[in-house]
Amino acid sequence: MGDFLRCVLFFFASNLVVAQIQFTPTFLRSDFQLDQWYSLGGDDSVQVTTFKFYVSNVQCQGRSISVNPLDNVFLLDAADSSSLTIPTSRIEKEADFTFHLGMDSSLNTCGFLEGPFDPLLGMYWAWNTGYIQLKIAGSGRFGGVLVPFEYHIGGYQHPNAACEKVGVEVGNEPIQIDMHRFLKSLPYASEPRIMHPCPTAKRIHQNFATCFH
Amino acid sequence: MFSLKKSILPLFVVICVLLLSSAWEDERGLFYQPAHWPKPTYDFKNNPLTDEKFLLGKALFYDPVLSVDSTVSCASCHLQYTAFAHVDHALSHGIQSRVGKRNAPGLMNLAWMPVFHWDGGVLNLNAQPVNPITHPDEMGSSLKVVLAKLNGSPVYQKAFKEVFETEKIETHHLMKALAQFTVSLVSANSKYDKVMRKEKGIHFTEQEEAGHRLFQKHCNECHKAPLFTTHEFKANGIGLDPALADFGRMSITQKSKDSLLFKIPTLRNIAYSFPYMHDGRFAKLKDVIQHYATLSASKGLKSKEFSKRPIALNDNQQKDLLAFLKTLSDTEFLFNKKYSFYSLKSK
Numbered sequence: 001m002g003d004f005l006r007c008v009l010f011f012f013a014s015n016l017v018v019a020q021i022q023f024t025p026t027f028l029r030s031d032f033q034l035d036q037w038y039s040l041g042g043d044d045s046v047q048v049t050t051f052k053f054y055v056s057n058v059q060c061q062g063r064s065i066s067v068n069p070l071d072n073v074f075l076l077d078a079a080d081s082s083s084l085t086i087p088t089s090r091i092e093k094e095a096d097f098t099f100h101l102g103m104d105s106s107l108n109t110c111g112f113l114e115g116p117f118d119p120l121l122g123m124y125w126a127w128n129t130g131y132i133q134l135k136i137a138g139s140g141r142f143g144g145v146l147v148p149f150e151y152h153i154g155g156y157q158h159p160n161a162a163c164e165k166v167g168v169e170v171g172n173e174p175i176q177i178d179m180h181r182f183l184k185s186l187p188y189a190s191e192p193r194i195m196h197p198c199p200t201a202k203r204i205h206q207n208f209a210t211c212f213h
Numbered sequence: 214m215f216s217l218k219k220s221i222l223p224l225f226v227v228i229c230v231l232l233l234s235s236a237w238e239d240e241r242g243l244f245y246q247p248a249h250w251p252k253p254t255y256d257f258k259n260n261p262l263t264d265e266k267f268l269l270g271k272a273l274f275y276d277p278v279l280s281v282d283s284t285v286s287c288a289s290c291h292l293q294y295t296a297f298a299h300v301d302h303a304l305s306h307g308i309q310s311r312v313g314k315r316n317a318p319g320l321m322n323l324a325w326m327p328v329f330h331w332d333g334g335v336l337n338l339n340a341q342p343v344n345p346i347t348h349p350d351e352m353g354s355s356l357k358v359v360l361a362k363l364n365g366s367p368v369y370q371k372a373f374k375e376v377f378e379t380e381k382i383e384t385h386h387l388m389k390a391l392a393q394f395t396v397s398l399v400s401a402n403s404k405y406d407k408v409m410r411k412e413k414g415i416h417f418t419e420q421e422e423a424g425h426r427l428f429q430k431h432c433n434e435c436h437k438a439p440l441f442t443t444h445e446f447k448a449n450g451i452g453l454d455p456a457l458a459d460f461g462r463m464s465i466t467q468k469s470k471d472s473l474l475f476k477i478p479t480l481r482n483i484a485y486s487f488p489y490m491h492d493g494r495f496a497k498l499k500d501v502i503q504h505y506a507t508l509s510a511s512k513g514l515k516s517k518e519f520s521k522r523p524i525a526l527n528d529n530q531q532k533d534l535l536a537f538l539k540t541l542s543d544t545e546f547l548f549n550k551k552y553s554f555y556s557l558k559s560k
Contacts (some may be wrong), residue, residue, distance in 0.1 A: 111256070111337030113385035114537075119343050120356045120384050126343045128465050129336040198467065 020176035021058065021086040021097065023076055025051070032179040034078050037141075046149075046183050048138040052077040052123070053162045053208070054116065054131065056107055056163075058086060058099040060142050073107060075116040075123065097170065102133035102163035107155040128196075130154055133162040134205060140188050153205050155197025162202060164209035178211040225315070240539045243267050243393075244324065244372040247401035250439050255338055255396050260389045262397065264375040268396030272372070272557045273387070278362055279342075280308050280352035287345065287391075293552050296482035297321065299397065303493030314350075314457050316493035318478055319486040321400040321546065331491040333446060334465045338396060339388045356384055361388065368473035368557050400481050400546035401439070408437075408540070418538065423530075424537025431524045432534075433503075435477045439551055441541065446474035450508045450519055454492055484539045485547060498538060499504035502531045508520065 025032035032038075037047045056073045058065045065088045066072040077083045108130040113119065123132045134153040139146055153162050169173050185207040187200060194201050220369045267540055273279065276285040289299040290305045297320035300303045305317040306524060315331055315480045329335035335344060345351040346359055363369045363382045373382045376390070407415040428436075437443050453460070453473060462474035470521070475491045489495040495504065506526035526534065546552075 109336045111259070111339045113340060113382070113388050118384045119340070120360070124340070126335070126340075128334045129340065129550055160467075196467070204233065 023055075023084045023086075023177060024174040025084075025131055025177040025179050027179045027183075032078070032177070035119065038180070038183065040180075040184050043144060044140065044142050045137060046140040046188075048078075048136060048179075048183070049164060050079070050135055050137040052079070052083075052136075053134040054102050054123070055086070055098045056103045057089075058097065060088070060095045062096075069104060070110065070112050070117075073103060073116045073174055075121060079104055089144040095170075095176070098165060098167045101166050101212070102154075102161075102205065103131060103156070104163050105161070108156040119210055125154060132168050134164075134208060136186075139185065142188060147188055149184065149186065149192040150195075151193070151204060152195045152199070153208075154200045155201065157197070160199060160202045162197065163207040164206055166209050168212055176213055178213065182208055182211045223386055241505040245399055246452055247399070247406070247439065250396070250401070254327045255324040255392075257324075257396075260339065260392055260396075261348045262393055263376065264395040265388055267397060268555060269372050269376055269389040269393065269557070271552070271555045273391055274394050275554050277355065277558065278366070278369075279346055279359055281354035281358060282308055283362075284308055286354055287342070288554070290345075290351075291320050293549075294547055295319070295487040296400075296547060298486035300485075300487055303488050303496075306353075306559060307345075307348070311353070313348070314459050315491050316488060319482060320395060321398045321481055322440055322479065323398060324396045327444055328476065329402045332461050332465050339385075339392045341395075342388055342391045343384075356387075360384065360387065366381055372557055387438040393512050395550075398546075398552060400543040402545045403481065403543040405537075406439075406543070418536065420533050420536040421540050423535035425533065425540075427526065427534045429529055430539050431522075431526070432480075434518055436480045441480040442477045444476065446471065447475045447518065449475065449490065449505075451490055451492075451504065452492070457492055459492065481541050482543055483549065499531065499535055502526070502534055502538075506531055512521060 016196070026040050032048075033050055034051060037045050041047045052075060054073065054075055056071065060070055064072055065086075074079050074086050076182060110117070117124075117131075119126065123135065124130075125132060132152045132154040134151070136153075137148075137150040141147075155162050186204065191200055194204070243264065244257075274287045274291075277283045277289070279286060285308050290299040290307075292299065299317035303316060304312050304314065306312045318331065323329075325340055326338070327336070329338065329341050330344070335341045343356065346354050346356065360382055363373070369382065373379055373386055373390075375387045379386060404415065404417075404421075408417055435443055435445070435447055435488075460472050461478075462471040463469065473519060483489075487496060487498065489498065489501045495501045505519075505524045508523060
């Protein structure tokens with residue numbers, strides 16, 4: 001009986017690893033850094049000073065990594081490298097992950113103010129209950145002209161809800177965030193500042209969701 | 214001897230009634246559910262009420278420590294004796310005499326309120342204090358500053374440690390403590406309530422009764438009993454104040470159809486919570502009644518209640534309605550020491 005149990009445990013252990021889900025922002029295959037200037041081609045370049053976003057409802061092979069949805073919400077902040085790693089219990093090798101980029105309406109309005117929900121983190125919208133799902137700010141030089149930009153992307157109501165489902169197949173590799181692709185997509189010239197839910201904000205968030213692989 | 218017994222008996226009865234009444238008061242506890250009221254929307258499971266947390270929340274409510282320069286408390290704009298509204302000021306003022314854009318509403322029966330603020334921008338009572346604390350025209354502070362002040366206060370450190378078993382005061386501790394107090398503000402013992410409960414010897418006067426009938430015909434659709442609000446958003450026909458440029462609900466939903474819609478306020482204790490409307494435009498209740506009574510459909514109203522069914526009341530009917538509205542005053546609530554000033558620092 002003891003041998004049998006050991007065999008069973010060995011079988012599962014060989015298919016499970018103690019794992020974390022690592023997010024790595026990259027810019028053209030290099031690690032992306034805050035405050036560093038990056039060329040977008042031609043005379044255009046950008047520097048990002050703030051970059052943080054919410055991830056929720058993380059699932060591995062279709063199963064939530066947490067029983068309580070409130071425990072399955074994470075604020076990833078480029079200024080805090082430890083926040084880019086989501087701790088999980090054992091997960092399967094060669095796993096498929098899905099997650100929500102942002103939070104759905106129930107999480108936005110739950111009134112839970114602990115951990116990633118703490119308004120102290122600067123992501124809470126007091127004037128209109130809910131959370132900024134993606135905050136990115138910095139400066140750009142476009143044709144020699146310096147343009148500050150600031151995007152507070154949020155909202156949970158149709159049609160401008162900033163919550164996208166993202167699926168990645170990474171196994172034990174970090175999830176790459178393609179910052180080159182994302183930074184090239186931002187509307188610096190037409191709308192350098194967005195602070196409320198709107199179609200452009202929704203589009204920015206949708207573009208951001210295509211940058212994970 | 215017999216005559217003595219006879220003379221003592223009424224006194225004995227009065228004492229018994231007082232004792233029973235007092236016991237009833239205590240049995241209601243911090244929060245109570247009035248009979249025939251709907252189920253509260255507040256999630257008590259997430260913040261179970263305790264005497265200690267209620268007192269901590271009450272102390273915080275009355276403590277100007279929450280404002281950046283420690284000059285303004287929640288009670289500065291929400292005074293108990295005026296139904297926790299801000300009288301004498303059309304628009305409420307905060308630190309350094311800064312004036313905001315809106316009239317601070319009364320606070321009562323918040324456990325049944327699904328949305329907060331005149332524009333419904335706040336959806337959870339636990340999170341609501343973030344707004345006044347951080348608004349530059351109100352308390353002008355930040356959570357970081359407030360938490361640093363509280364964590365640096367031996368009195369609050371001790372109090373939070375006792376009730377939340379925490380060494381470090383965090384946002385959710387502060388918000389839950391405040392909500393313990395505000396969610397407990399139940400007003401359901403006005404003359405109207407007593408008449409509805411058919412309490413012995415309590416009746417409407419003829420004028421109040423006439424006013425009640427007018428109310429049911431003209432006002433009840435929006436100011437529905439027992440809460441005297443449906444918590445919906447309506448245009449009340451007062452129009453835009455260009456200086457304030459406050460478009461109400463539209464600022465939250467971004468939808469033009471919501472322009473100039475504001476949340477329907479409760480009418481409980483309305484005689485005490487002057488001035489009226491979101492911008493405090495009317496100083497007296499009779500002015501509000503006159504506004505509605507003379508409102509015509511030609512003012513570009515967006516509220517179907519008024520455009521389809523204009524209210525036409527003559528002078529006497531307006532007085533009757535006013536008499537009824539005064540029956541919604543709950544003096545037990547307004548002067549209940551349970552809600553009065555409290556400080557941990559004097560303990």
